Amino acid sequence: MDKNTINVGLIGFGTIGSGVVAIFNENIDLIQKKVGKEVNLKKVVDLDITTPRGVEIAPEKLSTEINDILEDPEIDIVIELMGGYEPARTFILKALENGKHVVSANKALLAKHWEELNSAAQENGVRICFEASVGGGIPVLQPLNESLAANHMESIYGIINGTANYILTKMSREGLEFKEVLQEAQEKGYAEQDPTFDIEGHDTAQKLIILTIMGFGEYVKQENFHVEGITRITPEDIQFASEELGYVIKLLGIARKVDSELEVRVHPTLIPQDHLLASVNDVFNGVYIVGDAVGPVMLYGQGAGMMPTASAVLGDCLDIINHPQKNIPYGPPESQVKNIKDLDNVISKYYIRLTALDQPGVLYRISKILRNYNISLESVTQKKRSHGQAVPIFMVTHEALEKNIKQAMEEIDSLNVVQEKSMFIRVLED
Template identity: 60%
Template sequence: MNVGLIGFGTIGAGVVEIFNTNHDLIREKTGKDLKLKRVVDLDIETDRGVDIDPEILSTDADDILNDPEIDIVIELIGGYEPARSFILRALENGKHVVTANKALLARHWDEIMATARENGVRIAFEASVGGGIPVLRALNESLAANRIKSIYGIINGTANYILTRMASEGMEFDDVLREAQRLGYAERDPTFDIEGHDTAQKLIILALLGFGVYVPEEDLHVEGISKIRRDDIEYANNELGCSVKLLATASLDDGELEMGVMPFLVPHEHLLSSVNGVFNGIYITGDFTGPVMFYGKGAGRRATASAVVADCMDIALNPESPLQPGPGVRMVESIREFRETRSRYYIRLDAVDRPGVLHEIAGAFSRHEISIESVTQKGALEGESVPIYIVTHEAAEGDIQSAIREISEIRWVTGEPVRLKIL
């Protein structure tokens, strides 16, 4: 089977490296000779550090899309266009497609899957979530006998690296972000990672395979980590026995799906609490398996390329396999409004240390029927602003938001309060 690769960047170079290094192993495992026939990129002059026959390089995607001898097209250019057009043309021309493009899948899922079905070809996308972690295949195959009850994931290495460094070295967010950018763990514009959008796109794919429902990002509650301070992490760790993690969450309760992205306080005894640095962890609970944990490198040249080539091998082994990612039926009756979700909460606010302030704050919580579990105020001279740390009993998100809005209007409260759910 001939393979065409569109996108000879970091991951594409990893794909070439695997074909070079493990070509014989791939043939032994599939019984077919998977040959990289053509590699297309706008830049075919830069040395990628891998051996490649210059005769197979091209700058024209049509050399792959219109070649009747190419059976599988790998798309690794990312983004929406021209990636969408390339994938649709490949499918319409009867070619199987392998992609790592979570953004495209999250936005154009229905169109891409319908096109694949209409043309009797497969699209595989293991590398779109979790890099080299085989979590999508597990959801689609190994856990297929289960009704999935919940999926919790740390699936953005940049955000997890920042939170880990803040916790281990007592650094503030901005300082760690600059260091992460210097080391190449964060982009020059890190918004997509630190504000939760990358995590949300991956969650959409996980929910599709786990629950059979498509929820576009605009319908999700998505929060990032830029408002978290060092003292939030220190208080969570030292006083509450928790780590702060950016989580993608999706859980099904009596037909109602609750899903979103935001920072959580994760108890130290939970496996996700120990997922640190640039690593990813996905914690899935099935009705028969119970909890199952997937852990590994969520990005990077070699790990992600491994998943891409594995998808090619799966297509080589099962080219006629019907396209039916996910449970095949919608497991969800309705989507729970974010305001209706319930949790215990950690809330940090800054207020001037003076008589009566705590009474006003407590009154706001009481008026919204929120029960307080604990309040801690760090010492300061009277008249100075001081952080106040509050832990609530279980409450509705909408009530918490209303109480925080009221508290923010108190004259002596300074800055913007921060609230995090406790897993």
């Protein structure tokens, strides 16, 4: 940018927005000296500009009028941190049309309207940057898109939802039930009052969509892949996986190329305890990337929060100021992916938990069904004995086809000796 002063407008004065203001107050000299220009937060727009945010800001910089940013020709970069689909989408499109660069952390919007937003930026010769949308402050998208650009990506595994990871970590450490931990997380503010978005995997799915664009050049809509949350995981699953099998259970977003097909899915996954992803605990995020040249790389840090996310937003601002004409396309230039693999055709090992009556012939009936679907077992464990009562049976399969597992489990669940809907969890074998 030729100007000596870069003016920034901020839409959304919530938690992250306050973090951005805090960085402007305290650390903007770092950015200014790196870009050799003055970087000025000119206007902050929010519907509520009266509630104190705990950060200093000159009153004349606050406004409730969106056009104070969108129609101000002096504003070069618009930071959108209001979240949600509308009016965020309309505001971003307007900003791009008006020749302003956009920095956004809005993963929901990006995941849903990627093509429209990306095209609008290109058509208007400006940039849209969104490092903060995945993994909070962790540098993830820049490395995927640039530093690692010489790689064909093989797989991306992400622990990218702090709430779900906090709940699973706490269940694992303290042997607590999902509901107990969720309630505590809500009390502590680690989980929303309506936690559906996090615990059912939707947030992970949105971030995975963005990672899949960057790593594989493929834009996959959320309705086209399997998204499964963590609500059915029990302390027994976690304990058995850990003590008997040497695995931990994590909610994973997976994008993986197998031959020329891409697997995209979100679900709880058993991860070997000595895999680095198994050590990503509490609210932390980890994105584990495997490239054909670089091999495995993991990027780790706080995936959310006021200051970490604001750090990524300002990193994007620096990049835009230094390279307003950056013409690096997002994702690899030519996708080598032929199609998105149907989950039914995915091959994996599976952990299975059944609740069946402890009586003669039960295992025979179950194993017969498994055999019919060509599923062989690595291990079977029945922990308690209680004749005629329901007891849990844990099984681990060798590699099997998802379709077969699903059908076998349906048949098994329909047996009169099986008391509860069975549970199966896919196993990461990398």
